[in-house]
Amino acid sequence: MWRTMALDAVVALLAGPLGYWLWFEAFAADGPRPPLWEALLVPVVWVPAMLLARTYEQRFLWIGVEEYRRVLDAAVAVLAVVATVSWGLQLEVARGLVVLTLPLATLFTLLERLVHRHWLRRERQRGQYLQTTILVGSRDPVAALDEQLQRSPHQGYRVIGCCLPTAEQSGAADAFNGLPVLGGVRDVAEVVARFEVDTVAVLPGPEIHGAVLRRLGWQLEDTDAELLLAPAVTDVAGPRVHIRPVAGLPLLHMERPELTGVRRFTKELLDRSVAAVGLLLLAPLLLAIAVAVRLDSRGPVLFRQERVGRCGETFTMFKFRSMVQSAPRLVEQLASANEGNGVLFKMRDDPRVTRVGRVMRRYSLDELPQLVNVLRGDMSLVGPRPPLAKEVEQYGVDMHRRFLVKPGLTGLWQVSGRSDLSWDDSVRIDVRYVENWSLTLDLMILWKTAGAVVRGSGAY
Known part of the structure; x- marks a missing residue:
């Protein structure tokens, strides 16, 4: 400060x-x-x-x-x-x-x-300026939050252990998910003093009710520890969540996702306007890439593929061809070298990728023809990743939330690692985007996309 x-x-x-x-x-x-x-x-x-x-x-x-x-x-x-x-x-x-x-x-x-x-x-x-943190709650929520904090070290939390409900403790030397169990729910204040904890993150659980939380807040008043309470509903944040006093109780009010009305019309207008201007300004670059693709290897300039869009409707997505023409037939031969997330086939050094294709993929230039999809209304500038039909077959109920919006040319998946993401992370990120959509979020993602493209993280 x-x-x-x-x-x-x-x-x-x-x-x-x-x-x-x-x-x-x-x-x-x-x-x-x-x-x-x-x-x-x-x-x-x-x-x-x-x-x-x-x-x-x-x-x-x-x-x-x-x-x-x-x-x-x-x-x-x-x-x-x-x-x-x-x-x-x-x-x-x-x-x-x-x-x-x-x-x-x-x-x-x-x-x-x-x-x-x-x-x-x-x-x-690099491990500097981190806040010593303990997690309080049941095993599964604690493990999930610990993994999420490990994926985001820039948030500044270093988890040193957890406090579990009495029924979930198996001994003084108990540990799970790499986390030492430092005590029970009623031992939090003692653990904070013993380990000089900076942050206490409490998750919903059977032993964690209003009276326990109130007493914990009182006990932590004499310490420097910050108390964070995780809601039962995760991946919902921003303007959708408000604290509303009802009958003297601070209740969490969750608004509906802003997916209709004026905001949706504004998003549509912004998408198509930017796509039209982008195609005009990038016309010389698009022409140069098309010529390079044509001269580099045999086959069409554009790669067309059926993807699933809003409301589960399919559409033809356009990309510059970055692989040899026989790429689909070679998948079975390369199956043992798959580095994907278990659903999609990915290789960092894929022999099917052409020389021009490697350059295009490094800077996401192969995706520029998708501006045509945006102009046609099949896609949006920002949204979930456009899935294949075979991916949709493996979706659970939660994942179908992504079909409430159009797939995007870029999105949270683009600025969060792309091909480096696991399947579970991809699912979580897509659903999070839909649940928290706003024009501000779209503008933030567009801003971060430029940095992600330059760094090329997960681009292969």
Whole structure:
């Protein structure tokens, strides 16, 4: 927190003189010119505003968009206060200077926090700045959460053990899923003190009811440990979940997925508009790739394949051909070298891939013709991965939720590892996208897709 506060002060200190120079020198604005030292006082206003907006609280820092939203709220509040005070007290304030300096301070703060977040995530990947964490609950939910936290070390939680209900303990030396069992549900406070635990994550279970949680909260008040409660419904987050007081009880209210109405129309309009503009702008690149595919090996330029789309309807998906023409017949010969997730056939060094195909797959250029599918309405820019019919045959009930939306040119699967994902992870990610869909989520995925394509993680 203190590092973030200091960095906010530094960027605000830079924004003041820069806004002063732009307004009075670059733009040669008329009017009284205040002394330069007044521009150096921006941090005196900026940091307290960030503090009042609670942008330094641990629960908002470095995770999600709430941190950025609070920075923007603080900037708007500062602008409103400055305008009101200067008008009410009839102060001679260079309005242009204020209009330049505050947006600069906001932009610099957002960029600084974005860079800080990426730096912190890299450090956490190396095992630094992690919060010591224990999990409390039944074995299966604890094991599932532990695996999920291990897949996301950038979240900053290092699980050292768990506390299980009495009926699920088999001895003092008990351990499962690589986790030591440190005690029972009623021993959590003692475990926190003994191991200097930073975070306690509690999951639903038979012994974990309201009275137990209330007492646990009281016991942890004298420690530095943070208490996290996992809802019984997982993979649902964001604007769909609200705490609603009912009869004096804080109940979790879950909204329906936003899959219809104006938002869906806006998504359709955005998809087709961007696809049309993209095809026009990328026409020279598409033509060059088509010529390269044609010259590199025999066969058609485009690869056509039946995929399953919204409401279970099939459509023909287009891709640039990246394999030799006889690729489907060679699958049986290469079956023993399959590196896929148990459902799809994948090889990192697939001999069927052509020279041009390897380059295209590395940067996902073979998927560009799917912009035609987006323009036709078969696909969306962002959505679940378009499945094959043989995959759908293996779907359970939960997985059919993905057919509520169109498959996407990119999606959570694209920015989460692609071919490196297990089948269970692929299922979970697709369902999570459908349950939490919003235009903001789509824009975030589009932004992250660029980085995933450059890194090429899971692209083979």
